[in-house]
Amino acid sequence: MKESVKKILAVALIAALAFAMVACGGDNTADGGDIPTYTAVTEATFPPFDTVDENGNIIGFDMDLMNAIAEDQGFKVEYVDMEFDSLIPAVEAGNADIITAGMNADDPERQAKVDFSNTYYDSALVVVVKNDNEDITSIDDLTPDMKVASQIGTTGADQVDELFANGKIAESVILNGFDTCMLQLINGDIAAVIIDKPVAQAYMNKQPDKVKMVGEPLNAESYGFAVQKGNSELLEKINTGLQNMIDNGTYDALVEEWFN
Numbered sequence: 001m002k003e004s005v006k007k008i009l010a011v012a013l014i015a016a017l018a019f020a021m022v023a024c025g026g027d028n029t030a031d032g033g034d035i036p037t038y039t040a041v042t043e044a045t046f047p048p049f050d051t052v053d054e055n056g057n058i059i060g061f062d063m064d065l066m067n068a069i070a071e072d073q074g075f076k077v078e079y080v081d082m083e084f085d086s087l088i089p090a091v092e093a094g095n096a097d098i099i100t101a102g103m104n105a106d107d108p109e110r111q112a113k114v115d116f117s118n119t120y121y122d123s124a125l126v127v128v129v130k131n132d133n134e135d136i137t138s139i140d141d142l143t144p145d146m147k148v149a150s151q152i153g154t155t156g157a158d159q160v161d162e163l164f165a166n167g168k169i170a171e172s173v174i175l176n177g178f179d180t181c182m183l184q185l186i187n188g189d190i191a192a193v194i195i196d197k198p199v200a201q202a203y204m205n206k207q208p209d210k211v212k213m214v215g216e217p218l219n220a221e222s223y224g225f226a227v228q229k230g231n232s233e234l235l236e237k238i239n240t241g242l243q244n245m246i247d248n249g250t251y252d253a254l255v256e257e258w259f260n
């Protein structure tokens, strides 16, 4: 082979290698580091949005959706379980990057502390009572001798606290997990629980004939993912990825998998 041809081939080979390295750049950020891994926090007693499997892994609709968004947008996510009222402080303090917790974004107090993504699930609060309870058919049937429960830091807890403040119930019982609320309800320790409808529905599907929803939904909620105030770069990725998952059918497939 002529020297000049060898040289051209060598240059072409280097160019091809350089191109290949750039093309594989999905695994690298612009500065050549690993793909970013973000910490997402959740409260994992809230199936089908957030729960744990038999090995203690945090799983749910929120995780599958966020993982799909992350794959689409070139980042990874690690999940950490904590109490619901610690989620916003964790992101505010920079100890976590994302909240994936079936969190209502339609809440000015929360909006002042974190930035929310576009809505990924429409929800509502409902009153849940024991299956054999014939006395409570709506929120209006709660009386000043009754204890009513919800989960700490949630919009349901706000409603229960308000009922108590207005003298409508005997006690506002604020518990750590949704599962504990349901156990106390079934044990007869409390008269009612105010909780999110899709979670109550999933509970009823899994454990039929234990509890029931009564009356009309108390409100309308829009679940969003949250990031630290001003982190528009990450928020943009989440919103773009979410829209892509809606457009390509992944979102509907996950709804089918977790809710139907």
Ligand code: GLN
Pocket: 043, 046, 084, 101, 102, 103, 104, 105, 151, 153, 154, 155, 156, 196, 221
């Ligand atoms: N809808 C509630 C809220 O955003 C509950 C969320 C939850 O318990 N994970 O406050």
